[in-house]
Structure formats: C-alpha cells, structure tokens
Amino acid sequence: RWKNINDLNEQPKGWNIMGENNDDFYQVIHVHPRKVSFSTKDYFFPIKESNLYVNDRLIQNYGW
Numbered sequence: 565r566w567k568n569i570n571d572l573n574e575q576p577k578g579w580n581i582m583g584e585n586n587d588d589f590y591q592v593i594h595v596h597p598r599k600v601s602f603s604t605k606d607y608f609f610p611i612k613e614s615n616l617y618v619n620d621r622l623i624q625n626y627g628w
Contacts, residue, residue, distance in 0.1 A: 575594050575596075576594065576595040576596050577592050577593065577594055577595060578592070578593065578595040579591070579592065579593070580592075580593050608625045608626070608627070609625070609628075610624060610625055610628035611624055611625060611628075
C-alpha cells in the first residue's frame with residue numbers, strides 16, 4: 565500500500581542455505597529462477613477484516 569510495486573519486480577535474492585561454511589552461506593544468490601511480476605492491480609487486495617476492526621478509519625478497498 566506504499567506504492568512501491570516496482571521495487572518488488574526485481575529478481576528475489578537470498579543467502580545460499582546450502583553453503584557448508586560461512587563464506588559459502590553468506591553468498592547472495594537468486595532465490596527463484598523466474599522473475600516475480602506485480603502490477604497496479606496488486607495494490608487493491610482486500611484489507612484484513614481484523615485490521616478494519618482495530619482501526620475504524622480504514623476503508624475496505626473497492627470491490628471487496
């Protein structure tokens with residue numbers, strides 16, 4: 565909801581969990597072989613109902 569979807573379209577990265585020592589483990593690798601894709605429509609997922617109860621100033625997204 566911070567309108568930073570373009571940041572999420574980058575290739576996900578993480579540490580090499582199969583590394584046998586510290587040098588191998590802390591190598592940054594691509595986590596998933598395909599690129600994750602988000603678009604403007606992904607801004608409009610529903611807000612959890614429990615969050616709406618906690619904060620009565622929130623308004624549910626249109627269509628949910």
